[in-house]
Amino acid sequence: MAMDILMIEDEPNIAEAVRFILTREGWQIGLHDDGAGGIEAITQQRPRLVILDLMLPNRSGAEILGDLRAADDPDLAATPVLMLTARGETAEAGQQADAVLAKPFANEELRAIVRQMLG
Incomplete structure (x- = not known):
């Protein structure tokens, strides 16, 4: 089964x-x-959705998202991204992400966003 x-x-x-x-x-x-290996993981695994933390070691979620959106492969560049942020960081995160969810979040809120994004 392909990774969702x-x-x-x-x-x-x-x-x-x-x-x-x-x-x-x-x-x-x-x-x-x-x-550090985020964009490589996305490229290799080709998920239907990426859930990406904004604050990561070695490379920020914003940098990974920028690389993803600039990818030569249009299907890869169009991969939907749900950005997870700490409260107060949503403006930066929302610039290229398809959706933003601030931590802490309710389980049902997460499920609802993912259902909407995956169809």
């Missing part, structure tokens, strides 16, 4: 909570925990 979602998040508790919530909905989720 790739989550790039460096906080293990958040990553595991999101994986638990979304796998219960039937989605396949892969995890990546560092900004």
